[in-house]
Amino acid sequence: MIFSQGIFSYLLFISLVLRFLMFLRLLLLLAFVQSAASLACATEVLRVLTWTGYADRDLVTEFEKQYSVRVEVTFVSSDDALREKISAKSGADFDVFAANTAEIQYYIGQGLVMPLRLSNIPNTTLQLPRFRDTSAIPGITKSGKVYAIPYAYSEMGLIYDRKQFLQAPVSLSALWDPKYRGRVLMFKGGSHNFSIASLEMGGKPFQIEGKNFKEVIQRLIALRRNVLSFYTLPEESVELFHRHGIALMFANYGRQQWKLLSDSGADVGYLIPQEGTLAWLDCWAITKNTKNQRLAENWINYMLDKKVSGELSRRQGLSNTVDADIVSNASDKIIWLEPVEDDERRAALWARIISGDVPEKF
Numbered sequence: 001m002i003f004s005q006g007i008f009s010y011l012l013f014i015s016l017v018l019r020f021l022m023f024l025r026l027l028l029l030l031a032f033v034q035s036a037a038s039l040a041c042a043t044e045v046l047r048v049l050t051w052t053g054y055a056d057r058d059l060v061t062e063f064e065k066q067y068s069v070r071v072e073v074t075f076v077s078s079d080d081a082l083r084e085k086i087s088a089k090s091g092a093d094f095d096v097f098a099a100n101t102a103e104i105q106y107y108i109g110q111g112l113v114m115p116l117r118l119s120n121i122p123n124t125t126l127q128l129p130r131f132r133d134t135s136a137i138p139g140i141t142k143s144g145k146v147y148a149i150p151y152a153y154s155e156m157g158l159i160y161d162r163k164q165f166l167q168a169p170v171s172l173s174a175l176w177d178p179k180y181r182g183r184v185l186m187f188k189g190g191s192h193n194f195s196i197a198s199l200e201m202g203g204k205p206f207q208i209e210g211k212n213f214k215e216v217i218q219r220l221i222a223l224r225r226n227v228l229s230f231y232t233l234p235e236e237s238v239e240l241f242h243r244h245g246i247a248l249m250f251a252n253y254g255r256q257q258w259k260l261l262s263d264s265g266a267d268v269g270y271l272i273p274q275e276g277t278l279a280w281l282d283c284w285a286i287t288k289n290t291k292n293q294r295l296a297e298n299w300i301n302y303m304l305d306k307k308v309s310g311e312l313s314r315r316q317g318l319s320n321t322v323d324a325d326i327v328s329n330a331s332d333k334i335i336w337l338e339p340v341e342d343d344e345r346r347a348a349l350w351a352r353i354i355s356g357d358v359p360e361k362f
Helices: 002-042 057-067 079-085 101-109 122-126 172-176 190-200 210-226 234-244 255-263 293-303 306-316 343-355
Strands: 045-051 070-076 096-100 149-155 158-161 184-187 229-231 248-250 268-271 277-286 334-336
Touching: 045 293, 057 070, 057 293, 070 079, 079 096, 079 101, 096 101, 096 293, 101 277, 122 293, 149 306, 158 172, 158 255, 172 190, 172 210, 172 248, 184 190, 184 234, 190 210, 190 277, 190 343, 210 343, 229 234, 234 255, 255 268, 277 293, 293 306
Parallel strands: 045 070, 045 096, 184 229, 184 248, 277 334
Antiparallel strands: 096 277, 149 277, 158 248, 158 268
């Protein structure tokens, strides 16, 4: 009996010890979870809104390690989508974004971006002279303050299938050539397409006079009938090019698309049409409602690092603002993007054109 009581007491003791150890383990686990949650909350987050190819995962990871932060990247496929996200209502969702100079003018005018502290972006001293002189770049300054830093640029040329052209096309008019009907690709952005049509007709690309709008609309309807499809992303254009045996494409993303197609095995040429070509200069800007201005400045500075800018050109085929120009020598034919006469009117008309409205309705 005494022996049995001893066994019972021993087992009871062991049970209590095990329960205590389980309780201690639970406490340690809760402490670890709480600590991890606190650490996660304490980690700074940078919210980046940009274009495909501007924030590759390995480069973003390197930035995260360098500054012990987390980066959330959101990609856009059009200027319209960018405006929707960087609006008075949604602008607080992002800290830093990339846009072309014509769009930057819009954001400055709407008060959606803040002046930059160039002393916190020392890599601007590495840029080529024409990009260091910010006052000479239309659209990125106001009242002596700088609102955006140039990052990448390219003209929007024509890409053609060498197997379907005995000679390279020389004019934008090739996009309307019925010989290639159903084998032409265009960018979906309506504003650019109005500019292209006006340019092809010998008019001004960004300031179409009211009396000329109807004629430009008729030209765009004819273009729509000649085009197989309108793409948004460069990767989408490559897939369509191969699947449908495309002969000619307007390259909204410039040499980035040419490189993608070449890398995919397509035998393609790239040219600047005789009428000239639109060209964009993308810049980094910081939203007015950023939650971390200094971290956003660090991001811009990082993007201007010679290695990072060099990777942009090597991977995407685009020119950067640090290295010597790799794009073209046809500077006399390059027409830098400018604000248009009425972007809302262009957008509304383009929606009707692409939906299939006939000429008689305009």
